[in-house]
Amino acid sequence: MFTLKFIKQHFPIFNIKQSENKYFIYLDSAATSHKPKIVIDSLSIFFKKYYSNINRGLYKISGVSNSIYEKARSLTSTFVGSLSSKNIVFTENSTSSLNTVQRSFMLEKKLFQKKKRIMLSVYEHHSNIIPWKILSLNTGSKLVYVGTTSTGFINFKCFVAKLDRRTFLASLSSCSNTLGLLNKLKKITSLLAKINVISVIDGSQEVLHGKVSVRSLNCDFYTFSGHKMMSPCGIGVLYIKNKWLGYVMPTKLGGGVTFNLKLNQKVVLKTPPYVFEGGTPNINGACGLLASINYLNFLGYKPLRLQTIKMHFFFKKSILNVYVKDLVFIPKLSSNYLFHKNPVFLFINNKHSHDVSHHLNLFNLAIRSGFQCNQPLIEGGLKTHTVSRASYCMYNCFRCIRGFILNLKRNNF
CATH class of the missing domain: 3.90.1150.10 (Aspartate Aminotransferase, domain 1)
Structure with a gap:
């Protein structure tokens, strides 16, 4: 030890x-974690020797940059217990990840024709409340808040009592950024999966301090920020379960998301996860994330x-x-x-x-x-x-x- x-x-x-x-x-x-020397050095080496854009250049350092970026995705997939790296989308942070999910569902308003309830806990971070309040206003859905037990954990009995056939989605934090208590959400996500309610888990306060398995958790979406686990600012992760990969709408379109673009023809988009990563991504952020995960695995x-x-x-x-x-x-x-x-x-x-x-x-x-x-x-x-x-x-x-x-x-x- x-x-x-x-x-x-x-x-x-x-x-x-x-x-x-x-x-x-x-x-x-x-709020944010400091960075070990291995992360700082990895960024320094990347900028000195390999910095270039990815998925565009046919020259050596572009290939190296691309390899680093995809290696980071692959290691992140293993880190959270995902089935495949295609389930891992790089974003700016957990807030960006949550907003990606929210905006995608906002584009699909027909989903709210029958199910019009979104469940949150009362101790969510603002980034896990505001997007759903906006979605609620735009779709006519109702926000339902679940309280805590006397000990500060999410009240499971209260959650079950408020859950019904009108519930479309539940978004919860695995660990409160204020109370610091670790919620055992598997009981909740298993229940949600049985009745086809979408589960979104914010793991921002969890990933630095304990092993995560999205497969064991059986959630539909899982988000976290790199800067809270010793990576640079500006790199976040959104895990998307297989069943949603072909359904979730991309919300950031531009360079790098299409195979074929002609003025008078339908746009042919790339497959996930690349369709969600329009524009030049945070390549150096992914490099730092790779180093921080390696460091955590080392310890x-x-x-x-x-x-x-x-x-x-x-x-x-x-x-x-x-x-x-x-x-x-x-x-x-x-x-x-x-x-x-x-x-x-x-x-x-x-x-x-x-x-x-x-x-x-x-x-x-x-x-x-x-x-x-x-x-x-x-x-x-x-x-x-x-x-x-x-x-x-x-x-x-x-x-x-x-x-x-x-x-x-x-x-x-």
């Missing part, structure tokens, strides 16, 4: 002293998960040992939760979250403050207007947790 020190040395940003000769403590990995999910759970319990122990006035964690730091939770900790105290964030920044410590792109849950569910979030990752060590808690205590925080 790799040590935290061994992993941390792979991330250049944490090996450089910042202001006041202090190292940077980054606890905002749920292994099992030891990483064990290390995360150790960090969880150290976090809880440290909080109990250091009194911080009016500090409340949501959900509470119960030992039972810690086994079913990613490293995302939401908290409130007697200060505005922006003040907390500013205070910690003085000590080279970064957290997230505000609505966390989850305003319905923060205001509607938690009945507050501002929260703080600390989220760690494999490159954080016990010293980072200790520093976070001790600096919270300073100046009455």
